[in-house]
Amino acid sequence: MKVLGISPLDKDATVSIVEDGEILYAAGEERFTRNKQQDGFPRQALEKALDYTGLSMSDFDTVCYPFLTWENERKLYTQNLEDEKAFIKSFQPADLSEQIREAQTRVPDRNERIHGLSHPNAIMEKNFAYNSFYNMAGAQRLTSNSAALKGSKRWAEGATASFRHYEEELEQGLTEMGWTGPVKRMEHHLSHAANSYLCSGFENALCVTLDGYGSGLAGSVSEARNGKIHRRHSIPYPNSLGTLYEHVTSSLGFKPSRHEGKIVGLASYGDPSILGNILLSRIQQDPGDFRVYEANNVYFSRYLASKFPKIDVAAAYQYALEKVATDYVRYWVEKTGLDTLVLSGGVVANVKLNQRLFEIEGVNHIFVYPNMGDGGCASGAALYHAWPGGIRESIQSAYMGPDYSESRMENALKAEGLEYRRPDNLAAEVAALIHSGEVVARFDGRMEYGPRALGNRSILYHASEPEVNQWLNSRLGRTEFMPFAPVTLYEARETCYHNIQGAEHAAEFMTITFDCTEFMKEHCPAAVHIDGTARPQLIRREVNPGYYDIVKEYEKISGVPSLINTSFNMHEEPIVNSPEDAVRAFVQGALDYLAIGPFLVKQPNPAH
Structure with missing residues (x-):
């Protein structure tokens, strides 16, 4: 069964395609329009999704949307x-x-x-x-x-106007894309519960949803057992x-x-x-x-x-x-x-x-859906309606967006007049550059789905200088009070973080903090917050070999199994999507090097 899910259109409009309980593709409209948290009908994201999967609108059994009709929302x-x-x-x-x-x-x-x-x-x-x-x-x-x-x-007056407007926009957008069937509407917090549970891999779990507003609610608790979700409690808005x-x-x-x-x-x-x-x-x-x-x-x-x-x-x-x-x-x-x-x-x-x-x-295991906001409701709704029953293995990665050919990457570099090389051992060269104090942007593979950059659209640097939080944020035009987050080799997780057992998988998506060990505080102070915590991404080689190899090569040189990983984007822009986005952000951000696919590019206009 093939299901198209479209997230709420009021912000971060997102498309998700699910077949028989497997997410084939998921991406937000913002990555294509380059407007952060883009609202409205996600036309570009949908067109790219259809192109990537080779599907047409007539191939879908259902199109679903994680809000009720505007009249029913208003009643609630x-x-x-x-x-x-x-x-x-x-x-x-x-x-x-x-x-x-x-x-x-x-x-x-x-x-x-x-x-x-x-x-x-x-x-x-x-x-x-x-x-x-x-x-x-x-x-x-x-x-x-x-x-x-x-x-x-x-709030109610604004919500009513918003629901009416986006309902019309949804119907018009789908019609223009060629969908003639009905839209299956879904209670909002059930779509949140569905994405967290059905992607977790757990047989039995307590589903907790908390947000601003959704179908009369601001939160819920459900028991999930053997692939079924049963609501136990609701928190009424406001x-x-x-x-x-x-x-x-x-x-x-x-x-x-x-x-x-x-x-x-x-x-x-x-x-x-x-x-x-x-x-x-x-x-x-x-x-x-x-x-x-x-x-x-x-x-x-x-x-x-x-x-x-x-x-x-x-x-x-x-x-x-x-x-x-x-x-x-x-x-x-x-x-x-x-x-x-x-x-x-x-x-x-x-x-x-x-x-x-x-x-x-009493809590021994935790999983946080990687796209936990409303953008993730598209996949939650689609998973719920495409679920074949039973329990499946958890999602292994959030690399669910588009990828791009080497030739397109090469053309983007040529169009900007950049000189580039194709190293025999890219990971080792990138690790050596980072160890010597260079800032390297990485662009490769499928784009991450959700708010976190998880290595395929990331900026990498070593974490040994606490001062990096000021000067790199300044270079990127950002003002942040949190330190940069680290990427850490999965096998080194207990060397770097306390009490991580039972939350390892959640940490693969950078969704939870942990108290840092003395080793982490000593060797990676730039990634440790003032309260002694960090928000790591654990990386396994089978999930992303090219990214893993960079961290592993860095560990060989330095003895440290962690690097800084921050999102590859310019200030107040979404994370980069295409090779052209990457090249533009690389040049404008005055980053030292760009590792794009198999190619390595040195900054022609260094900032220092």
């Missing part, structure tokens, strides 16, 4: 927001003014510089009018209640940990749904005890459930950001996220007796959260 969230009114009215918040006064006495003097901040205690400075408004709308109960309900009303984190991302000056990773990085510099309990006092936690007070009031986080250091605000939100999510999941682990977690949804892009979930007592 309209009822939810009515329920929210009663919850806000009945909730008894603590005395916020007293909490804030007490918290301000705990902010320490700080002098140690944090790259990317003007001062370690920098706040979001606003003028008097803004601060006064945030004080009213964020902290005065009657006004803040009103702001929260207005926020929910505005009780959304995704929305909570989007608010703090926006309030600290970053782009929601794009820059949440910066908040994770900032959080490690702050003290969660300053504001953490204030946040928790606004979340009603019951066994196996939770509700968020004033969930759609963005002014509360802006109020905190105007009064407290950015790092402490970030730390509090990360702490609250971890505490609420782990309490929620722990209950269901104990209730079901399942020792295996499979995770999906935008919230579990938070790699520190995933580490905390894996640390829950």
Whole structure:
């Protein structure tokens, strides 16, 4: 059975083709249009998918989409927001003014510089009018209640317009591509549960989904046994940990749904005890459930950001996220007796959260779907409807996009007038260059599916210099608070990371952090965060021999089985897709060398 899955069109529109439970191809529209998180009908991605697989639209048995009709979605969230009114009215918040006064006495003097901040205690400075408004709308109960309900009303109006618009765009796009059959619609969180479970290889697992919004929900827990998924609990929107984190991302000056990773990085510099309990006092936690007070009031986080250091605000939100999510999941682990977690949804892009979930007592195995956000729902929906039954081996890689011929790579180099060689032992040469301090971009094989570069569209460097995080980010035009992530030989995983047993496969997709060993801290300080963790990609030779061989050759020279791996792209652009993208990013990024297919290219205009 051949199924075409199309992800939600509101952001990161993605196409996935599944046949009898196997993903043949998956790629996001952004990689072709070069606009990050491209919305709208994924026409280019679909055309490339059909070309790559040799299929036509008439070959599909089903086309599926991981949202209900706009009318049915509206019914769900309209009822939810009515329920929210009663919850806000009945909730008894603590005395916020007293909490804030007490918290301000705990902010320490700080002098140690944090790259990317003007001062370690920098706040979001606003003028008097803004601060006064945030004080009213964020902290005065009657006004803040009103702001929260207005926020929910505005969200619902925007959601209705969005669902209607993208439903029309979906139908029109499919018609233009030649699809005349119906579209099989699917409840959003079931598509998340399906991609995590059906790709995990586990027979029995607890499926946890957490995101902003999907078919009336912001999260769910399901029992998955013998290829079947049974929902045990739902978290109704707007009780959304995704929305909570989007608010703090926006309030600290970053782009929601794009820059949440910066908040994770900032959080490690702050003290969660300053504001953490204030946040928790606004979340009603019951066994196996939770509700968020004033969930759609963005002014509360802006109020905190105007009064407290950015790092402490970030730390509090990360702490609250971890505490609420782990309490929620722990209950269901104990209730079901399942020792295996499979995770999906935008919230579990938070790699520190995933580490905390894996640390829950009784959890022995974990898998995070590599494209955990809404872009991954296309494959979840398609897998669910194409599944032949039973259990299959886990996916071995996320290399599910297009690849390109040597001749096209060569033509792209010639078009830019670049000189290139074809070394006899490319891996050994690249390893030697990296060891000597050169930055090497690698482009080869099928493009990665999802948000992480996993070696085929990556920039590689040695991890022995902590300073690399500043100068390489500067060269690439990026501002990050997390260090670069390492790629590590699979067989060296326990040399480099603590408590990795049971999470090895998740770590092949760079979806979880671990505490680093002393060896890792000593030899790869550029890849170790201030809290002593790293977010590794474990690499096995059978998965990607060319990439593995570079790391192995580097280990032979240096004795270190890890390198820095960061995405091959220019600032605020998607990861490169084609040889032409790679050549352009290589030249513009002033990287030292490009390993593209079998060819090695030296930068003609070095930056140093």
